[in-house]
Amino acid sequence: MSRDLSAILARHQHDPLRLVQILRDVVEEHGFISPGTITTLAERLSLPRGRVEGVAGFYAFFPTENAGRYRVLFSDNITDRMAGSVELRQRMLEAFQVRDGEVSRDGLVSIGTTSCTGLCDQGPAMLVNGRAIPRLTRARIGSISAMIHGQAPLDTWPANLFDIHTHIERKDLLLSTPLAAGAAIDAAIARGPDATVAQVKASNLRGRGGAGFTTGVKWEMCRAAPGEAHYVVCNADEGEPGTFKDRVLLSDYADLVFEGMTVAAFAVGAKRGFLYLRAEYPFLLAPLEATLAERRKAGLLGKSIRGVADFDFDIEIHVGAGAYVCGEESALIESLEGKRGIPRNRPPYPVTSGYLQQPTVVNNVETLAKAAFVVMHGADWLRVRGTGRSAGTKVLSVSGDVARPGIYELPFGATVREVLDLCGATDVQAVQVGGPSGMLLSRSEQHRRIMFEDVPSAGAFMVFDDSRDILQVLENFASFFAHESCGFCTPCRVGTALQRRMLSALAKGYGTRRDLKDLARVAKVMKASSHCGLGATAGNAALDALEKFKPAFEKRLGTLEVMPTFDLDRSLAPAREVTGRDDDEAHLSHEEEE
Amino acid sequence: MASEKKKLRVATTSLAGCFGCHMSLLDIDERLLELLKLVEFDRSPLTDIKHCGPCDLGIIEGGLCNAENVHVLREFRKSCKVLVAMGACAVNGGLPAQRNHLDIRDCLQTVYMTGTGIRRGFIPNDPELPLPLDRVHPLHDVVKIDYFLPGCPPPADAIWHFLNDLLAGRTPTLGHGLIHYD
Numbered sequence: 001m002s003r004d005l006s007a008i009l010a011r012h013q014h015d016p017l018r019l020v021q022i023l024r025d026v027v028e029e030h031g032f033i034s035p036g037t038i039t040t041l042a043e044r045l046s047l048p049r050g051r052v053e054g055v056a057g058f059y060a061f062f063p064t065e066n067a068g069r070y071r072v073l074f075s076d077n078i079t080d081r082m083a084g085s086v087e088l089r090q091r092m093l094e095a096f097q098v099r100d101g102e103v104s105r106d107g108l109v110s111i112g113t114t115s116c117t118g119l120c121d122q123g124p125a126m127l128v129n130g131r132a133i134p135r136l137t138r139a140r141i142g143s144i145s146a147m148i149h150g151q152a153p154l155d156t157w158p159a160n161l162f163d164i165h166t167h168i169e170r171k172d173l174l175l176s177t178p179l180a181a182g183a184a185i186d187a188a189i190a191r192g193p194d195a196t197v198a199q200v201k202a203s204n205l206r207g208r209g210g211a212g213f214t215t216g217v218k219w220e221m222c223r224a225a226p227g228e229a230h231y232v233v234c235n236a237d238e239g240e241p242g243t244f245k246d247r248v249l250l251s252d253y254a255d256l257v258f259e260g261m262t263v264a265a266f267a268v269g270a271k272r273g274f275l276y277l278r279a280e281y282p283f284l285l286a287p288l289e290a291t292l293a294e295r296r297k298a299g300l301l302g303k304s305i306r307g308v309a310d311f312d313f314d315i316e317i318h319v320g321a322g323a324y325v326c327g328e329e330s331a332l333i334e335s336l337e338g339k340r341g342i343p344r345n346r347p348p349y350p351v352t353s354g355y356l357q358q359p360t361v362v363n364n365v366e367t368l369a370k371a372a373f374v375v376m377h378g379a380d381w382l383r384v385r386g387t388g389r390s391a392g393t394k395v396l397s398v399s400g401d402v403a404r405p406g407i408y409e410l411p412f413g414a415t416v417r418e419v420l421d422l423c424g425a426t427d428v429q430a431v432q433v434g435g436p437s438g439m440l441l442s443r444s445e446q447h448r449r450i451m452f453e454d455v456p457s458a459g460a461f462m463v464f465d466d467s468r469d470i471l472q473v474l475e476n477f478a479s480f481f482a483h484e485s486c487g488f489c490t491p492c493r494v495g496t497a498l499q500r501r502m503l504s505a506l507a508k509g510y511g512t513r514r515d516l517k518d519l520a521r522v523a524k525v526m527k528a529s530s531h532c533g534l535g536a537t538a539g540n541a542a543l544d545a546l547e548k549f550k551p552a553f554e555k556r557l558g559t560l561e562v563m564p565t566f567d568l569d570r571s572l573a574p575a576r577e578v579t580g581r582d583d584d585e586a587h588l589s590h591e592e593e594e
Numbered sequence: 595m596a597s598e599k600k601k602l603r604v605a606t607t608s609l610a611g612c613f614g615c616h617m618s619l620l621d622i623d624e625r626l627l628e629l630l631k632l633v634e635f636d637r638s639p640l641t642d643i644k645h646c647g648p649c650d651l652g653i654i655e656g657g658l659c660n661a662e663n664v665h666v667l668r669e670f671r672k673s674c675k676v677l678v679a680m681g682a683c684a685v686n687g688g689l690p691a692q693r694n695h696l697d698i699r700d701c702l703q704t705v706y707m708t709g710t711g712i713r714r715g716f717i718p719n720d721p722e723l724p725l726p727l728d729r730v731h732p733l734h735d736v737v738k739i740d741y742f743l744p745g746c747p748p749p750a751d752a753i754w755h756f757l758n759d760l761l762a763g764r765t766p767t768l769g770h771g772l773i774h775y776d
Contacts, residue, residue: 514738565735571727572661578699579719586725588661 004029005037009044016045019055019338020321023062024279028130031071032063051339058340058486060114060322061130061279068103068110070148075125077116077241078476079399079462085124088141089113095145109148115324115480116241117280120399120462121167121406129154130282133161164283166248167406170422172393173385174366175409177373179256182300184376188263189308196267196375197223203379204391205371209235209327209364210434210458211533215371218361221351222268225359232264232273232313233355233362237332239278239324240435241480242460245395246365248407250277250284253369254291258315260368262300263375265313268361273315276332279322288317324484328532329362330354331486342488343532366395366459386412390451398423400463408461410450417446419461427466430549435460436477437537440544470552471507474545478503481538492535495526499539505565509556512563516553520546564590602761603649605636605674609663610690610730611656613639614747615681619653621750632761636673646673651760653678653743657687658731662724671737676760679739680753682746684732689746691730698728741766744773 008025012018022041026033033056042049056062063071074080074089089100092111098104101112119125122134131154133144140161147157168175188196201216222230234257238246249257261273277284292315295301305311318336320326326335330344333355354360363371370392374382382392390412396419399405403424410419416431431441433450434457441448441455448455464473482496502519505511523539530536546553568588576586608616616639622629637646646652652674658664671677682688693701707715733739743756743766752772759766 566729566731568664568727568736571729572725574697574699574728575702575725578702579717579725581719581721581725583721585661585721588664 005040005044009041014045015338016047017336017338019045019047019052020059020335021318021338023056023059024319024321027062031069031129032066034064038064054340055338058323059320062321066103066107068108069151070109070154071127071129072109072111072144072148073114073127074112075115075117075119075123075127076113076476076479077120077123078473079120079242080116080124081472081476082400082464082468083123085136088124088136088138091138092141092145096148108151114280114322115239115484116243118238118244118247118278119164120242120244120397122165123399127280130279131162132164132280132283134164162283164247164251166252167404168248168252168409169398169404169406170408170410172409172411173382174370174373174393174395175253175407177377177381179259179372179376181255181259181295181298182306184259184263184372185266185300185306187376188266189306189311191375193223193267193269196263199379200267200371200374203374203382204389205367205374205382206390206452207364208366208370208394208459210240210438210456212452212456215363215367218351218363219264219267221349222359222361225352227352227358229272229356229358230265230268230270231355231358231360232261232268232270233329233332233336233350233360234261234273234275234315234365234368235327235329235332235362236281236365237276237278237320237327238281238365239327239484240437240458240460241477242397242399242432242435242462243458244397244399245407245459247281247284249365249369249395250281250288254288255295256369256372257365258291258295258301260363260370260372261315262305262313263372264361264363264368266305266311268359270361271312271314273313274336274355275315275317276326276336277317277319279320282319285317285319292317323486324480325486325532325534328534331532332362333360340486342486343534387449387451387453389453394450394457395459396450396457396461397459398461398463401425401428401465401468402463412451413449415446416441416448416450416455419450420446420463423463425463425465428463429466429468430464430470430473432460432462432464432473432541433457435462436480436541437533438540440541440548442548445548469507470545470549471503471556474542475500475503475507477541478538481534485534485538489529489531489535491526491529492531492538495522495530495535496538498522499526499542501565503542506553506556508566510563510565510567511553511557513557515565516546516557601631602633602651603636603647604633604638604651604653605646605649605670606638606640606653607655607666607670608639609654609656609666609684609733610659611681611683612689613655615655615684615745615753618681618745618747618750619753622754623750625754629757646670649674651676651678653680654684654733655680657683657690657733658727658736659690660724660726664727664736667733667737676740677733677737678741678743678756678760679733680743681748682744685742685744687730687732694729698726702726743768748772 038052042052103110119134124136125134197219205215206212303312323341326332326341328343331341335341350360386392396408478500482500485492485496487493523543526535526539635641637643652670706717756766
């Protein structure tokens with residue numbers, strides 16, 4: 001064991017900053033991180049043991065107990081559920097006689113769930129030992145189960161099982177403009193760093209990760225900030241359920257994204273860049289590394305890029321380990337530094353104090369891709385599309401009850417109606433724009449526009465038709481937030497758990513009017529007092545639904561002002577089972593007996 | 595004449611708690627005498643009265659871990675005009691709720707059958723014994739609770755302040771120093 005660890009540690013130069021990458025390798029080779037491994041790693045990296053244990057315990061894809069030779073995790077986004085993931089998981093649990101989330105007695109397999117894996121256009125999806133399998137059907141589950149029973153190594157499984165499809169349904173400015181690798185870099189060099197920043201500023205390009213900060217201003221602040229070194233980080237930790245546009249940009253437009261990072265590096269004076277790739281996209285890793293290698297060979301990365309004496313820049317890919325909160329830029333930087341992904345206090349912002357407390361630009365994948373073209377073709381390239389405060393286009397990830405799920409690039413200002421018509425949605429009950437942290441729109445709001453001035457979006461666009469139960473949607477979102485809360489601040493840690501419990505009781509028909517009030521109150525407390533955006537937005541969907549889908553709650557309410565939030569009699573069933581009792585005292589009535 | 599005001603009738607009980615909140619109540623020390631000028635106790639560990647009559651105020655420590663807890667809670671709700679959940683267990687389930695991630699069947703089996711040193715064990719099944727619920731619940735999961743008095747236990751001063759507010763007709767508020775957030 002410790003010899004394997006030596007090899008892993010050597011591969012990462014015994015660098016504590018690479019702890020997350022080291023632990024990834026440990027899980028890859030050993031399946032889980034044992035207490036002994038934690039002790040050894042702590043000693044060899046000269047870190048406190050608690051620090052290593054803390055990191056190991058933080059990320060969903062770092063099991064600290066044996067998770068079986070095959071760790072199966074079903075993607076648990078609402079779109080996976082709508083496509084039948086619950087039934088498929090149940091079949092598999094029965095096939096292996098194992099309980100949800102537990103390891104089978106022979107140590108062969110564990111079957112559980114994980115947050116959205118970004119394959120919503122081809123769900124239901126799962127991860128087996130970290131490898132993604134989309135388009136699950138009963139037949140696929142059958143053959144997967146058979147291969148696990150037969151203990152076939154993952155590498156021998158049919159390759160088509162792991163095929164990830166790309167569905168680009170509508171191209172606009174970004175996805176249809178051709179790129180000659182290096183052209184944007186040449187344009188930046190010709191113009192010089194200050195003019196490059198000025199141009200991005202003039203284009204009014206705003207962050208496509210959701211927050212919408214003006215990219216040029218971010219670059220300008222970073223460039224001006226004093227520091228020993230500057231860094232460029234591409235945020236590809238695309239964790240918002242229902243979002244998969246960065247996955248497609250990285251699979252089909254990787255050169256463009258790296259071009260954007262290199263231009264950003266030139267503009268702010270960075271020598272090193274990181275692409276923080278979410279762990280759910282391991283299939284992108286090899287192609288991305290290959291693209292980087294090509295770019296190094298072509299002199300687009302490395303020393304004296306394009307012959308400019310001190311323009312040195314290279315990019316490392318850092319893979320996450322299953323933590324939604326790491327999409328928050330300061331949590332992402334913590335994770336890059338080999339720590340738990342807990343958001344920092346801001347200010348100071350990353351532009352002045354980011355990676356290793358140095359000035360750092362963190363941009364979304366789509367933002368960087370667009371920045372490359374802005375530098376290449378000028379500020380007006382972007383501004384020919386969109387609205388006054390939302391220049392250009394937005395790449396949307398459309399999923400749910402639609403005929404053609406996939407990627408749609410539309411000018412900012414497009415109405416919800418236009419998107420629904422394009423993707424073939426009928427009998428629409430609701431649309432969740434921007435993922436669970438975004439906005440829930442009702443049927444009557446189809447005139448609303450996707451733009452920063454009205455309905456901002458990080459890219460998700462999930463459609464629910466009349467057959468869907470909004471409360472189940474909300475329950476799914478609430479479980480997601482409760483699972484992904486990092487636990488650092490009380491309003492979010494407790495609030496997300498309360499929200500999940502209340503919505504679960506409401507969905508089961510155990511709710512009262514008072515619960516509706518409490519639900520709104522908890523959402524408002526989270527919004528007002530959470531440490532970061534996760535908690536601040538975790539109650540959005542519930543608040544929207546309470547306003548727009550009130551009857552969906554009301555028809556589930558009990559008639560009493562207060563009633564038990566769970567089935568009292570059923571909660572005695574396990575004890576009845578083991579004691580063999582069935583007398584009167586072994587039962588409880590649901591309503592108070594007179 | 596006017597000072598002969600009717601005393602408030604108060605019941606208290608400990609469900610799935612440790613009696614720590616009741617100990618904290620006793621910690622108001624000599625102020626107990628002042629309190630007794632204003633209230634009289636119905637069912638309470640202090641009086642050993644077994645069942646609750648009509649009361650103005652019920653104070654409950656501990657959450658719900660078994661069927662009997664549910665019956666007692668319902669008796670309190672039926673008898674008391676105002677019901678207070680006192681302490682972390684009543685408010686949130688508290689320490690007993692630590693068992694909520696375990697299967698109660700496994701718990702009973704381990705404790706009575708497979709644990710160290712147990713031979714020929716069996717799980718007690720006398721109808722006199724209340725059956726445990728599969729999970730421990732806070733009080734408001736089953737009945738309406740009017741006020742929550744947090745703390746583990748709430749400090750004596752907090753209890754004193756809270757009761758004084760309540761008796762004087764003010765909505766109880768625990769300010770800085772009497773309430774701790776984490």
